[in-house]
Amino acid sequence: MKIIVGGKFKDYPEGLRLSALIKQENVETPEYVTVALNDDFVESAAFDEIVLKEGDNVEFLYFMGGGGE
């Protein structure tokens, strides 16, 4: 199946779970990654439950925050 990862079309086998995609894409510091699936942000607890499907659009982001004190 073809999915979009970070703006690029990629071929992956059917039945691929989101957690497996994170490994396949060698995402750095995966424990901190935020995932948007078709523009919806996904809770990390659901990474292993979500099965990707043809045409899905996946983006990896990192939370950016901090403070001055």
Add this chain to the structure above:
Amino acid sequence: MTVRLSAAAYAGMLAFAERGLPNEVCGLIAGEVRGDVKIVRRVYPLSNLDASPTHFSIDPKEQLAAVRDMRAGGLIPLGNFHSHPNTPARLSPEDIRLARDPQASYLILSLSGRPALKSFHIERACATEETLEIV
């Protein structure tokens, strides 16, 4: 790694930070990498969800839109920036704890006294200051 940005980009970032007082402001920087120099081509002022003088969280929806805009413009994400309204341009423990992208440069613009901008690389809670050039 050196981070290079134009005087105009710096002026825009400073004006954004001053408009945002008393709160911290934040955003992303994008551009290109040539050798060991990150050249900032665009600054993205984004919303601080915390609306706080001591904390910031970049709106992830705006972050996603900015990343897509970078991609459409042939730019790559280079890092982020935020202001410190009342403290120096140094990393706070929270800045280090929450720095989760080892590829990013983390810029801090202090408005405490004379404005000062510094850039840092943070990886696995280890921070090093980067050379910053305003040209």
